[in-house]
Amino acid sequence: PDLLNSVSEGRVIELRNPDAVRPWQHVLDCVYGYHLLIQALIRGEGRGEWNFGPGSESFVSVANVVRAAQSHLSLPENWVKVEASLHEAQLLALDSHKASTHLAWENKLPFPLCLHWTIDWSTATKDGTSPLAMTDFQVGTYLNMVQTNEMTDKQGKS
Numbered sequence: 001p002d003l004l005n006s007v008s009e010g011r012v013i014e015l016r017n018p019d020a021v022r023p024w025q026h027v028l029d030c031v032y033g034y035h036l037l038i039q040a041l042i043r044g045e046g047r048g049e050w051n052f053g054p055g056s057e058s059f060v061s062v063a064n065v066v067r068a069a070q071s072h073l074s075l076p077e078n079w080v081k082v083e084a085s086l087h088e089a090q091l092l093a094l095d096s097h098k099a100s101t102h103l104a105w106e107n108k109l110p111f112p113l114c115l116h117w118t119i120d121w122s123t124a125t126k127d128g129t130s131p132l133a134m135t136d137f138q139v140g141t142y143l144n145m146v147q148t149n150e151m152t153d154k155q156g157k158s
Contacts, residue, residue: 003069004122016084018063021091025054026114028142029107033096036103046102053094058111068115073123108145 006013033052040046060068066079099105109117117138125131 001122003066004119007073007075008126013066013079014082015062015066015079016082017088017090018061018066018079018081019090020062020088021059022062022065023054023093024058024060024065024111024114025107026109026117028139029054029109029114032108032142032146033099033103033105036105037099040103048098050099051094051096052099052105053096054107054111055096056093058107058114059091059093060111065115068112069119072116072119108142108149 003013005011030052033050037046037050063079067077070077096105107114121131121134121138124134
């Protein structure tokens with residue numbers, strides 16, 4: 001939100017910790033994980049604690065997220081580092097091995113697509129597109145990706 005607000009207001013993007021690495025993930029990947037967990041619970045499985053976080057391929061520095069967003073928006077690279085008032089961890093990560101192993105869950109949206117979908121949703125709704133319509137479109141596209149991957153997996157192809 002800070003990045004997109006800065007862009008829409010014509011302000012320079014301010015980063016407190018540009019070298020910090022964060023796990024970037026679209027909310028639909030998490031929601032799909034919870035969906036699989038609910039199905040397991042209904043079958044009497046799935047007890048315990050679960051994490052639905054992205055794999056290391058989606059660990060990206062804050063500065064690289066901003067660069068990718070600016071590229072997607074066809075904007076020049078333009079940000080400044082500002083003094084952080086609070087201590088922030090350099091790396092945030094979750095271990096989602098259990099979800100991968102027991103639920104066959106994985107992120108469907110790689111980092112670039114995750115970022116593009118997030119930006120596209122935000123800019124479209126700011127430009128007047130109905131949030132519900134944009135969400136329906138993205139959910140439908142996501143479910144199609146999930147179904148296509150499941151069909152491919154069942155056929156023994158990758």
